[in-house]
Structure formats: C-alpha cells, structure tokens
Amino acid sequence: MFASCADPSRLEGLSWLLCYLTSGKHLMFYTSFLVVIALMLIVAPIALLFGFGGALSARSHFAPLRWFGKGYTSMVRGVPDIIFFLFVPIAMDQGLEWLRHLYKCPPSDKPVWSNGEFSVCAAAKIPLATSAEGWHEAYGFTLAVVAFAIVFGAFAANVLYGAMNAVPRAQLETAEAYGMTPAQVRRRVLIPQMWTYALPGLSNLWLILIKATPLLFLLGVTDIVYWARELGATKSKLYDYPHPDWRLWYFLVLLCFYLGMTRISELVLARLTTRLARGQATMAGEAMRKAGA
Template sequence: MFASCADPSQLDGLAWLLCYLTTGKQFLFYGSFLTVIALMVIVAPVALAFGFAGAIAARAHFAPLRWLGKGYTAMVRGVPDIIFFLFVPVAMDQGLEYLRSKVLCPSTGQSPWHDGEFTVCAAAKLPLSTTPQIWHEVYGFVLAVVAFAIVFGAFAANVLYGAMNAVPRAQLETAEAYGMTPAQVRRRILIPQMWSYALPGLSNLWLILVKATPLLFLLGIEDIVYWARELGATKSGFYAYPHPDWRVWYFLVLLLYYLGMTKISEYFLGKLTTRLARGQATMAGEAMRKAGA
C-alpha cells in the first residue's frame, strides 16, 4: 500500500508490521468482518419473517396450513443445523439450474442427475462461467442467507408461537366482544402484546445467530474464520512476509470480536426489553411498576 513497502525484505520491526497489516490479503480479512455483519443484518429480519409466517400458520384454523406451520418448526428443530446449512444451498442451486435447463438447454431425454453427478448445459449454470467473480460470491452469499433464514426462522416461529399463546386470552375475548374481526384482533391486540413475551427468546436466538456465523466457512465463503486460518498459518520464505504460526493471534482477534458483538447486543436488547415491558403484565413490567411505586 505504501511506497516504503515495495521491498519487504528490507523492512524490520514496526515498519515491517505496518506493511504486513496493509497488504491486499489483510484488507480482505478486514472486509470479511463486513460480510459477517451483513449476514446478520440481512438474516435477522428475513428469519423473523419466516418465523412470523410459521407461527401464524401453526395457529391457523385451516388444518393443512396448521400442519405445514408445525411441520416446518418440527422438521428444522429436529435435524442438526449443519445439515440444513449444507443441504439448502446445494438443493437450491441444483433446483434453479434444473429449471433453467428445461428452458435453455436442448432436450437430451436424460435427467441432469445421472451417473452420480448433476450436470446441465453451460447456459443453465448459475452464475454463468463468463460472469464476473463478484457475482459468483454474491450468489453464494444469497444461498447462505436463505439457509440461515430457514433454520433460524424455524426457531423464531417456535418462540413467536409460544409468545402468542402467552397473551392473556381475556384480552382477545374482550376485543372480540367489542366486535373486532379475527384479523383485527390479531393485528391490534395479539401481535402488539406478544412482543414483550417473545423478546427474551428472540434475544437468545440473535446471540446464537452471532455465534453461528463461522458456519459461512463451511459454505465456501471467505469469511473471518477462513482468512484467520489462511493468514495466520506459517508462511515460509516463499512469501513476501514470512512469519511463524500466528493463528492463535488471529483467532484471538475473532474471540474479542465475538465478545464485543455479544456485549453490544446485550446492551441494545436490554434497552429494547425495558421499552417493550413498560405497562405490560409481564414480570419485567411488574418490576418496573413496583420500582415506580
């Protein structure tokens, strides 16, 4: 990055370290923190939407829809997360390419799944081989977001379903007695009231999501774990900046990062819990009422 870094062999001490920390690969390491943060920021609302849909479906009076909602949560909760993290991207990728092959590929009369391989014509590939590398990375990231959203959406659905059931039935019956339709009761009474009950579970789910982001490494995405392992490993004299095994220091940075993210999350979640508990008939709301008295 700096002109003085042109010949690393002539550097030592702090000058060597400064040049080492400003190499292109080091900036990829720094940028990977943004990738992880982007994953959390995008997955959280998408998973919440999945969870909300699953919870509403599980409470539906229409039996097939209720079975679908309960089946979604039961299936994902009953299978190890890593199975879904690995299965969903592969299944989506092959499914999309299969649909594209039906339109873009000449008919061969043979299934794309044959001889133990999945093969489609070049025109059906996602992304195309001629597509810039950045779009290959974006595509992989989108598949990862969907996988995370499906898994955490199922857990969110379970939390929201329990929170909806925790809203006192008397409040819903009172709203019905005033002539509100089921949709109005759900929109004006049930959903606003449930958040104070759901937030503790959703808070834990958010912290689990924060800790689950290293699974990006298993999906082939160059995240912070990938770069910490890559850059921290022993580098011989063949490299511009040779060094011994520094993985412990790189992983120490990741340790501090995750501890910092947890502390920041706990602070804002605590503020949100206090705000939602105000005036609510919950343990937190009752504690606030007594403190005010």
C-alpha cells in the same frame, strides 16, 4: 498499499508490521468482518418474517395451513442445523440450474442426474463460468442467507407461537366483544402484546445467530474464519511476508470480535426489553410498577 511497501524484504520492525497488516489480503480480511455483520443484519428480519409466517400458520384454523406451520418448525428444529446449512444451498443451487437447463440447454437424452452426479450445460450454470468473481461470491452469500433464514425462522416461529399463546386470553376476548374482527384482534392486540413474551427467546436466537456465522466457512463464503486460518498459517520465504504459525493471534482477534458483538447485543436487547415491559402484565412490568410506586 503504500509505496514504501513495494519491497517487503527491505522492511524491518514496525515498518514491516504496518505493511504486513495493510496488504491486499489483510484488507480482504477486514472486509470479511463486514460480510459477517451484513449476514446477521439481513438474516434477522428475514428469519423473523419466516417465524411470523410459521407461527401464524400453526395457529390457523385451516388444517392444511396449520399442519404446514407445525411441520416446518418440527422438521427444521428436529434436524441438526449443519445438515440444513449444507443441504439448502446445494438443493437450491441444483434446483435453479435444473430449471435453467430446461430452457437454456438443447434437448438431450442424457439425464441431469447420472451416476450420482449433477451435470447441466454451461449455459445453465449459476452464475456463468465467465461471470466476474464478485457474482460468484454474491450468489454464494445469497444461498447462505436463505439457509440461515430457513433454520432460524423455524426457531423464531416456535418462540413467536409460544409468545402468542402467552398473551392473556381475556384481552383477546375483550377485543372481540368490542366488535373487532379476528384480523383486527391479531393486528391490534395479539401482536403488540406478544413482543414482551417473545423478546427473551428472540434475544437468545440473535446470540445463537452471531455464534453460527462461522458456518459461512463451510458454505464456501470467504468469511473471517477462512482469512484467519489463511493468514495465520505458517508462511515460508516463498511469500512476501514470511512468518511462523500465528493462527492463535488471528483467532484471538475473532474471539474478541464475537465477545464484543455479544456484549453490544446484550446492552441493546436489555434496553429494548425494559421499554417493551413498561405497562405490561409481566414480571418485568410488575417490577417496574413497584419501583415507580
């Protein structure tokens, strides 16, 4: 990065360490922290949207929709997360390439799935082999977002379903007595009231999401775990910056990062819980009422 780092073999002490920590691969390592944060910030609202859909479907009076909502939450919650994290990207990737194969590839008698292998013509590949590396990384990141959103959306659906059922039925009946339609009761009474019951469960899901981000490494995304293992491993004199096994120190950095993210999340969620509990008929709201009396 610096002109003085052009010949690492001539560097010593602090100069060597400074050039080592500002090398190209280390800059990519620092950027990967932003990738993890971006994953969390993107997945959280999408998973919450999936959760709302699943919860409202499970409460629907239309039987097929109710079966779909309950089946979605039961199926995803009943299968190990890592299975979905590995299955969804592969299934989506092959499904999209198969659809492109129908339109992009010339007719052929050769089946797409043959001898346990999936094969399409080069024009159907997503992204194309000639695409820039950035497109391959963006595509892999998108598949990872979908996989995370589906899994955590199912857990969010279960939390929101329980929170909706926890809202006192008397409040809903009062709204109905004032002439509100079911949609108005849901929008004006049910959903605003249920947040105070849902937040503890959603808070736990957010913390679990933070801890699950290292699974990006299994999905082929070059995240912080990949770079920590790559940079920390022993480097011989064949490399510009030879060093012994430093993985312990790199993973210690990851430990501090995740602990910091967890602590910041706890502080933010605690303030949000206090704000939502104000005036609510819950234990937290009752404690606030007594404290102010």
